[in-house]
Amino acid sequence: MPDSPDVTKYLRLHGRVQGVYFRESMCRKAAELGITGWVRNRRDGTVEATVQGTPEAVEKMLAWARLGPPSAQVTRMESSEGSGAYGEFMRRESV
Numbered sequence: 001m002p003d004s005p006d007v008t009k010y011l012r013l014h015g016r017v018q019g020v021y022f023r024e025s026m027c028r029k030a031a032e033l034g035i036t037g038w039v040r041n042r043r044d045g046t047v048e049a050t051v052q053g054t055p056e057a058v059e060k061m062l063a064w065a066r067l068g069p070p071s072a073q074v075t076r077m078e079s080s081e082g083s084g085a086y087g088e089f090m091r092r093e094s095v
Contacts, residue, residue, distance in 0.1 A: 008037070008052040008082035011065055015075035017047045023091050025069035033057040036086035041094040050082045051089075 013022070018041050026039045026049060034057055039049040051061045068074050 006052050007055050007058050008050060008084065009058055009062065010080050010082035011047075011049045011051065011062070012078040013047045013049075013065060013068070013074055014045075014077070016071075016073040017068060018045060020069060020071040022047050022068050022072050025072075026065070027089055027091055029061060029064050030089035033060055035061050036089050037082075037084075038086070038090050038092045040092035043094065050084060050086070052082070052084070052086050 023039045023041065026047075029035075030037070030051065033053065035051050035053040037050040037052045039047060041047055049065070051058055051065075053061070062077075062079060066074055066077050
């Protein structure tokens with residue numbers, strides 16, 4: 001276990017976030033930042049994710065998620081406390 005406590009955030013992203021490689025890009029960014037958790041598309045057109053890591057890494061991930069990959073257009077990001085323990089970052093099946 002890490003010495004500094006990890007933080008966990010649940011995200012819901014609105015806008016043009018599907019069909020723009022958002023999930024794949026988020027997986028790559030998570031690997032770069034050492035973030036664990038998951039990401040998936042929702043049938044309502046949003047993307048949801050849970051991100052877990054050091055406070056600094058999670059803040060960097062949140063800043064990235066507000067913009068997303070180049071073809072995305074994030075119009076709103078909801079963020080709340082998340083839960084769970086994750087050993088990797090994965091793309092989950094759509095719901």
